[in-house]
Amino acid sequence: MKTWGFVQGTRRQSRVSNWKDPDELKEVLDLEVRRSGSSHETILQLVKQVINYSVTIGHPYFLNQLFSSVDPYGLAGQWLGDVLNPSVYTYEVAPVFTLMEETVLAAMRNILGYTGGDGIFCPGGSIANGYAINCARYHKFPQVKTKGLSSVPRLVVLTSEEAHYSIKKMASLEGIGSDNVYLVRTSANGKMDVQHLEQLVLRAIEEKAVPFMVSATAGTTVLGAFDPIDEIWEVCSKYKMWLHVDAAWGGGALMSKKHRHLLSSIEKADSVTWNPHKMLAAPQQCSTMLTKHEGLLSQCHSASAQYLFQKDKFYDTAYDTGDKHVQCGRRADVLKFWLMWKAKGSEGLEKHVDTLFDNAKYLTEAIRNREGFELVVHQPECTNVTFWYLPPSLRNSRHTPDFAEKLHKVAPLIKERMMREGTMMMTYQPHKHLPNFFRLVLQNSSLNRDDMDHIIYEIERLGRDL
Amino acid sequence: MKTWGFVQGTRRQSRVSNWKDPDELKEVLDLEVRRSGSSHETILQLVKQVINYSVTIGHPYFLNQLFSSVDPYGLAGQWLGDVLNPSVYTYEVAPVFTLMEETVLAAMRNILGYTGGDGIFCPGGSIANGYAINCARYHKFPQVKTKGLSSVPRLVVLTSEEAHYSIKKMASLEGIGSDNVYLVRTSANGKMDVQHLEQLVLRAIEEKAVPFMVSATAGTTVLGAFDPIDEIWEVCSKYKMWLHVDAAWGGGALMSKKHRHLLSSIEKADSVTWNPHKMLAAPQQCSTMLTKHEGLLSQCHSASAQYLFQKDKFYDTAYDTGDKHVQCGRRADVLKFWLMWKAKGSEGLEKHVDTLFDNAKYLTEAIRNREGFELVVHQPECTNVTFWYLPPSLRNSRHTPDFAEKLHKVAPLIKERMMREGTMMMTYQPHKHLPNFFRLVLQNSSLNRDDMDHIIYEIERLGRDL
Numbered sequence: 001m002k003t004w005g006f007v008q009g010t011r012r013q014s015r016v017s018n019w020k021d022p023d024e025l026k027e028v029l030d031l032e033v034r035r036s037g038s039s040h041e042t043i044l045q046l047v048k049q050v051i052n053y054s055v056t057i058g059h060p061y062f063l064n065q066l067f068s069s070v071d072p073y074g075l076a077g078q079w080l081g082d083v084l085n086p087s088v089y090t091y092e093v094a095p096v097f098t099l100m101e102e103t104v105l106a107a108m109r110n111i112l113g114y115t116g117g118d119g120i121f122c123p124g125g126s127i128a129n130g131y132a133i134n135c136a137r138y139h140k141f142p143q144v145k146t147k148g149l150s151s152v153p154r155l156v157v158l159t160s161e162e163a164h165y166s167i168k169k170m171a172s173l174e175g176i177g178s179d180n181v182y183l184v185r186t187s188a189n190g191k192m193d194v195q196h197l198e199q200l201v202l203r204a205i206e207e208k209a210v211p212f213m214v215s216a217t218a219g220t221t222v223l224g225a226f227d228p229i230d231e232i233w234e235v236c237s238k239y240k241m242w243l244h245v246d247a248a249w250g251g252g253a254l255m256s257k258k259h260r261h262l263l264s265s266i267e268k269a270d271s272v273t274w275n276p277h278k279m280l281a282a283p284q285q286c287s288t289m290l291t292k293h294e295g296l297l298s299q300c301h302s303a304s305a306q307y308l309f310q311k312d313k314f315y316d317t318a319y320d321t322g323d324k325h326v327q328c329g330r331r332a333d334v335l336k337f338w339l340m341w342k343a344k345g346s347e348g349l350e351k352h353v354d355t356l357f358d359n360a361k362y363l364t365e366a367i368r369n370r371e372g373f374e375l376v377v378h379q380p381e382c383t384n385v386t387f388w389y390l391p392p393s394l395r396n397s398r399h400t401p402d403f404a405e406k407l408h409k410v411a412p413l414i415k416e417r418m419m420r421e422g423t424m425m426m427t428y429q430p431h432k433h434l435p436n437f438f439r440l441v442l443q444n445s446s447l448n449r450d451d452m453d454h455i456i457y458e459i460e461r462l463g464r465d466l
Numbered sequence: 467m468k469t470w471g472f473v474q475g476t477r478r479q480s481r482v483s484n485w486k487d488p489d490e491l492k493e494v495l496d497l498e499v500r501r502s503g504s505s506h507e508t509i510l511q512l513v514k515q516v517i518n519y520s521v522t523i524g525h526p527y528f529l530n531q532l533f534s535s536v537d538p539y540g541l542a543g544q545w546l547g548d549v550l551n552p553s554v555y556t557y558e559v560a561p562v563f564t565l566m567e568e569t570v571l572a573a574m575r576n577i578l579g580y581t582g583g584d585g586i587f588c589p590g591g592s593i594a595n596g597y598a599i600n601c602a603r604y605h606k607f608p609q610v611k612t613k614g615l616s617s618v619p620r621l622v623v624l625t626s627e628e629a630h631y632s633i634k635k636m637a638s639l640e641g642i643g644s645d646n647v648y649l650v651r652t653s654a655n656g657k658m659d660v661q662h663l664e665q666l667v668l669r670a671i672e673e674k675a676v677p678f679m680v681s682a683t684a685g686t687t688v689l690g691a692f693d694p695i696d697e698i699w700e701v702c703s704k705y706k707m708w709l710h711v712d713a714a715w716g717g718g719a720l721m722s723k724k725h726r727h728l729l730s731s732i733e734k735a736d737s738v739t740w741n742p743h744k745m746l747a748a749p750q751q752c753s754t755m756l757t758k759h760e761g762l763l764s765q766c767h768s769a770s771a772q773y774l775f776q777k778d779k780f781y782d783t784a785y786d787t788g789d790k791h792v793q794c795g796r797r798a799d800v801l802k803f804w805l806m807w808k809a810k811g812s813e814g815l816e817k818h819v820d821t822l823f824d825n826a827k828y829l830t831e832a833i834r835n836r837e838g839f840e841l842v843v844h845q846p847e848c849t850n851v852t853f854w855y856l857p858p859s860l861r862n863s864r865h866t867p868d869f870a871e872k873l874h875k876v877a878p879l880i881k882e883r884m885m886r887e888g889t890m891m892m893t894y895q896p897h898k899h900l901p902n903f904f905r906l907v908l909q910n911s912s913l914n915r916d917d918m919d920h921i922i923y924e925i926e927r928l929g930r931d932l
Binding site for chain 2: 017019020021022025026029031032033034035036037038040042043046047049050051053054055056057058064065067069070073075076078079080082083084085086087091092093094095096097098099100103104107123124125126127130134144145146147148149150151153154155164165166168169170171172173174175176177178179180221222277283284285301303305306307308310312313314315316319326327328329330331335338339341342343344345346347348409412415416419425427428429430431436439
């Protein structure tokens with residue numbers, strides 16, 4: 001039976017990537033555009049090279065990021081969207097996708113526990129977090145939309161030191177400034193310290209600044225920690241601050257009866273970022289920003305452009321939802337996720353999520369019991385598994401003064417070998433005072449327990465002589 | 467010969483859209499997601515409905531927006547990108563697309579006339595304009611990134627009253643405030659009045675505000691006007707302001723020796739927005755922000771997240787370009803455009819652009835000479851063609867007091883008929899003091915002169931009894 005190349009590429013015995021250093025890759029790949037076009041033969045050759053030298057995100061051993069795999073329904077949805085090539089701003093141009101967005105966003109809010117509310121699809125979780133900051137600010141100071149920040153006191157956003165960097169980036173972009181993102185301390189397993197949160201709120205108030213928003217995280221990027229939403233909400237209520245939950249990564253757990261307790265009280269949040277392209281494995285990109293405040297997205301972002309949102313159209317222009325966004329043209333990212341959801345049902349998505357958590361648990365125990373491996377977080381809450389590998393040469397030198405320095409170099413070296421051989425992709429990073437450790441993240445439910453064992457063997461194979 | 471459904475759908479005799487009012491469409495289309503999944507038969511049926519009730523953007527008579535058509539190379543590029551499902555932030559995850567972005571952005575800057583500089587792909591032109599505002603602000607006041615706007619005087623952006631609404635939207639989002647976007651008057655054909663620009667700059671200075679940026683437009687949304695870049699640059703130089711050119715729409719003309727004079731002096735701009743998904747007909751979305759300031763994008767936006775942009779990687783991490791963006795995960799929008807450019811060559815893109823302008827010119831003359839039609843802009847510069855259609859009942863009542871009011875209602879009625887019959891899609895809008903007029907925009911070079919004639923006949927057919 002003939003199988004498409006990209007399906008072959010996702011077989012376990014295939015390479016995850018075919019590494020070339022930047023200079024080498026420039027040599028083999030003719031990327032230059034020219035005055036004259038190329039023949040179809042040349043184009044086909046180039047396409048084969050693009051495939052060959054790209055990382056196979058759909059490979060089971062691509063464990064490097066908070067997204068992976070290529071879901072077949074999701075892919076069909078992408079392809080279909082490409083053919084239709086819509087831009088979702090008005091009902092007349094995108095009737096099906098306007099209604100589809102409404103349906104899917106309502107279903108997601110329903111799962112959160114909101115009654116009513118509103119939502120939008122965004123180009124990624126960073127932008128979704130940016131929307132939340134802007135909505136929170138508008139909610140407190142609607143004049144910012146027209147008068148700008150020069151009309152209000154200094155504003156402060158609070159989030160944990162393990163929150164995603166987009167909170168700082170978006171605070172910079174939105175004129176708040178990254179120094180005005182106050183970073184709350186976290187526990188060893190990565191959760192926000194709510195006492196410290198309140199201290200920072202009081203500090204901001206003392207400074208005559210206005211702390212207007214807390215961004216809690218449900219599934220931090222590195223350790224996969226879930227901040228205590230209910231306790232944070234108490235502080236927000238007390239000081240009249242907007243509660244945002246960045247559940248870009250951990251939101252998927254809401255689909256599971258077994259794991260949704262991790263996000264308990266999320267229905268109290270004013271807004272939530274939730275990316276189906278992460279734990280639910282929809283293709284890149286599929287991100288949402290959901291809020292319980294009906295009408296706010298539109299009030300905060302609308303510009304009522306007459307050339308697009310004419311009010312004398314022959315249909316109900318409440319369906320022209322584009323003005324809720326700061327983007328004008330916008331892809332129908334809803335389609336791929338809708339198709340997945342339709343095909344698998346909520347129970348299919350639940351099974352997917354439960355498999356990920358089962359695999360993470362199995363791997364965690366296997367690492368706990370394996371000589372030379374050490375867990376960073378001993379009881380991980382999410383499907384991030386973080387660990388050090390100690391080659392035999394390091395195992396008896398834990399108490400020597402340069403141990404941490406030596407351990408710090410192990411992960412980068414194993415990563416290099418992994419990349420050059422193309423057998424697996426997994427990331428590493430330092431964290432606070434901790435030396436480099438591996439972090440793998442599971443979102444691909446086609447992996448099984450044998451794969452978890454394989455991951456351990458592969459790290460050992462690559463690193464035991466170090 | 468068997469032809470795919472979506473190719474059939476782009477034949478002239480097919481419908482552009484199969485209109486249903488929102489409530490009707492909700493009835494026929496089962497969008498709801500449920501606990502249980504659906505059979506493949508059901509899914510296939512749903513997919514057919516999605517196609518059937520979506521607007522066929524690839525249809526020759528979809529003339530409604532600043533984008534249209536489905537380029538076959540572009541589509542192949544989209545499909546390929548979907549299969550590879552990359553996120554372009556680090557070289558290790560997206561080696562090919564990192565280098566491809568570098569190559570294509572450099573080629574685009576070269577066409578602008580920049581030597582060196584930098585650039586990024588953005589999710590749409592609005593966000594690209596937002597990047598430009600943030601870079602301009604950072605260039606003047608780098609402390610805004612960390613300290614926020616409370617550390618600087620009130621800032622003012624200047625743009626014309628016919629500029630795209632994203633300038634105001636992004637100024638609101640970025641904390642500048644839409645009232646601090648000073649709108650410069652335009653001439654009857656839509657060009658920025660440079661004398662008035664200078665008056666507004668002086669007003670801002672008098673008010674003790676800091677006018678830090680002018681956003682000129684190369685191809686306005688409605689009339690397709692090109693602002694006089696060189697004269698605006700003179701004012702910018704004099705008052706030390708950043709010159710941005712929003713060439714999202716008109717940028718495509720740079721590919722044509724015959725038409726690139728419309729953007730002459732664009733190489734003097736500090737930054738440029740240019741969307742290949744508009745005039746060059748790449749699929750949605752393909753937008754770029756280009757700047758002559760090397761290193762600035764990174765300085766302005768980087769957060770140096772340790773989990774992603776580790777500095778102890780084994781390759782040259784200058785290729786980890788993700789930190790130039792405020793987005794984290796990001797699609798490889800470059801691929802579709804690169805494939806088109808490779809296949810057609812710059813000369814193919816030039817021929818495409820020249821065809822659009824030829825058609826626009828032919829149509830303009832046809833309208834000028836046709837009874838009952840009247841041009842809004844008599845010598846359009848771009849491929850926007852704007853006109854009124856006067857049904858016979860109105861032709862002799864030009865001087866009656868309610869003429870404008872009656873004319874204002876004609877375009878919406880014809881549009882409704884057009885939509886309900888599904889024969890064509892073209893937009894209308896009022897503009898300043900002018901009553902509703904039609905605006906069609908050409909980006910699909912598979913249209914020919916017969917199509918231009920057809921457009922006129924079709925408007926007459928739909929509207930002559932009004």
